[in-house]
Amino acid sequence: MKKLVIRGGKPLTGEITINGAKNSAVALIPAAIMADSEVVLEGVPDIQDVYSLLDILNDFNVKTEFKDNTLKIDPTNIASIPMPTGKIQSLRASYYFMGATLSKFGEGVIGLPGGCFLGPRPIDQHIKAFRSLGAQVDDDFGVITLTSPKGLQGTRIYMDVVSIGATINAILAAVKAEGKTTIENAAREPEIIDVVSLLTKMGAKIRGAGTSVIRIEGVEKLHGTSHTLIPDRIEAGTYLTAAVAMGDEVRVNNVIYEHIESYIAKLDEMGAKMEIGEDSILVHKSDNLQMVSLKTLPYPGFATDLQQPITPLLVKAMGKGTIMDTIYPQRVKHIPELNRMGANIRVDGDIIRVEGPSELSGAPVKASDLRAGASLVIAGLMADGETEITGVENILRGYTDIVGKLRALGADIEMFDDGQEEA
Structure with missing residues (x-):
């Protein structure tokens, strides 16, 4: 069993390249x-x-x-x-x-x-x-x-x-x-x-x-x-979200913009500062984010696999918003974990209601599934203090070398086998 330890609050800078889908x-x-x-x-x-x-x-x-x-x-x-x-x-x-x-x-x-x-x-x-x-x-x-x-x-x-x-x-x-x-x-x-x-x-x-x-x-x-293979649009969306949350000039390479147009539109609506290149997206430091509401839909709508990764970013935004996942309404296991870190989110039937901004603090949390794990990694990068994530096997199912990629951007993130002493 593995665990991730993230010491949050570090600005991210540099380049990251997206893998095949x-x-x-x-x-x-x-x-x-x-x-x-x-x-x-x-x-x-x-x-x-x-x-x-x-x-x-x-x-x-x-x-x-x-x-x-x-x-x-x-x-x-x-x-x-x-x-x-x-x-x-x-x-x-x-x-x-x-x-x-x-x-x-x-x-x-x-x-x-x-x-x-x-x-x-x-x-x-x-x-x-x-x-x-x-x-x-x-x-x-x-x-x-x-x-x-x-x-x-x-x-x-x-x-x-x-x-x-x-x-x-x-x-x-x-x-x-x-x-x-x-x-x-x-x-x-x-x-x-x-x-x-x-x-x-x-x-x-x-x-x-x-x-x-x-x-x-x-x-x-x-x-x-x-x-x-085509580039992984879900991996691209995940790292773009981390870049908007904590970035200070992050370039995400090997991206097909048209594949994540609906996602970029939401980041735009929030006030994220981005430059769209031919096969890359440059994210500038993005402050004073505004809350949005979103609904997941079949392609070309907002992807259900990006619903969980964007949630911690909404926690940072000003105002009240809702998330409706019409594909998997039960995709909510990341919510109690984010609340444990200080988020103000509640599940109301098939609607997730988010109120922000909230300051996140490090806490022990569990990745119940792949994209919930991505959500908690982003939350850990944003949080003050140390976040310990278990259930890491779920994250490794879908993200190549997530620790190496984030460390290259300046994140303080390490992976341990459970029982291994932290360095």
Whole structure:
């Protein structure tokens, strides 16, 4: 068990470079097994979720090599092996193996995944898509068994709710289905375009990624290729928030502005001083922040994954504001921890009410999930005194070298194994 110790109040100065997108990587890696030769992914973040996926690939008899953010995946000798329990359940994104194995082998046995608990996240839309394509899907106490006795057939799939995971799984299952598939009310996130870019390079025929209607013409085979991941817009938003909170000239590099336009708009509204470059954003010292209200929505709206990281910044702002997370209304476990540090926040049904400004003080807190952990790191940087964060494993699932990156900006942050003496 690890813990982070942050001695807050230090101004941040310098440059930080954003890694490849976690939410792309966790879908691209399962997609790569559908090829019949080696796939090379560049810009893969060095995070725990990637290593969990590599463990799963190893069980499928897929050769991998991961070095300097370049991942080589050789599925030449892949075997159709049932994965009802164990590693497959260690992270939520392992559900992409359902679409990938169904497409590759016409079958699959996948245990339902874990990841951060953010309230109910049903996979009914995934299952509906598989069944629409002609698959037989059996759910036996969380173990999903997929078969396609007559082969998968192109069809029309309408998503009842906009879902990134279900859209990607439907694409994975449909790329080798016979005939044409249309996915309507599809999610539009940049990560979906990234997955489609890889599949297209592998030989898939897909049009409409980034719009709400995706059209797929089935192909018989997919081949190896190489692909570079898009930058991680959630990591970018997290570090931009830290820069607005505590920065004194911080440049965030490898950012696609259009991917976080809705987030930047909120920082602008608060009075943050930023210069938008071609692939970087320079944050100047930003004082006298004004409170805003925000609502999370499917892309291109305000991302639910940035709701928690922005909350400590709102604590610093003047006035009263509300947060409505329409994607995961139960994403509130960071609130009691922030209040322990001196924030004035309350959860009122599905609305988070924030009143500021409040001075934060260091305290022992726990990261209950990945983005709650990011929220507490930012709060620790802002707080007076020492903040000790446990549950660090959750943070390491999604942020590459968070300690090294923040220290390079001047933060006083250290990671310890529990029981290790603090230096």
